[in-house]
Amino acid sequence: MTRSNAREIAMHLIYELEFHEDLPEELFQRVFTEDYYPRLGEESELYAEKPNERQMKYIEDCVRGVYVKQKELDEIIETYAVGWKVNRIAKVSLAVLRLAVYEILYVEDAPTGAVINEAVEIARRYEEEDKVSFINGVLGSFARSRA
Numbered sequence: 001m002t003r004s005n006a007r008e009i010a011m012h013l014i015y016e017l018e019f020h021e022d023l024p025e026e027l028f029q030r031v032f033t034e035d036y037y038p039r040l041g042e043e044s045e046l047y048a049e050k051p052n053e054r055q056m057k058y059i060e061d062c063v064r065g066v067y068v069k070q071k072e073l074d075e076i077i078e079t080y081a082v083g084w085k086v087n088r089i090a091k092v093s094l095a096v097l098r099l100a101v102y103e104i105l106y107v108e109d110a111p112t113g114a115v116i117n118e119a120v121e122i123a124r125r126y127e128e129e130d131k132v133s134f135i136n137g138v139l140g141s142f143a144r145s146r147a
Contacts, residue, residue: 006055015095
């Protein structure tokens, strides 16, 4: 499994937290069980291989971080998504944006350009092109403001 796959799994979990009152730890305990995870692999190639220890730490750190910093991340997203409130942004797009902004701010070994490129690629798998362009624009504006 690559970091790209771990990033996409983290995005799925961030998305799932939007619909449940679970804490991240409860979600991890449910998803990464010996019974449940293999069933995910039957549904999606992304889950065919279970994350190793390093990848699992990355996933957990990102999901926990987005959960804890959500208010800050949402304020940043609203600043750069001119005219948009987070409650109007599609849930998948919002999960992608939250994860990418979190990584740019808090993951030291995640280069901003790579984070944006992978966020756009993940979005392409789940969203229409206008939403992909929106994500790219928000992240690009945010990145330029930090340069």
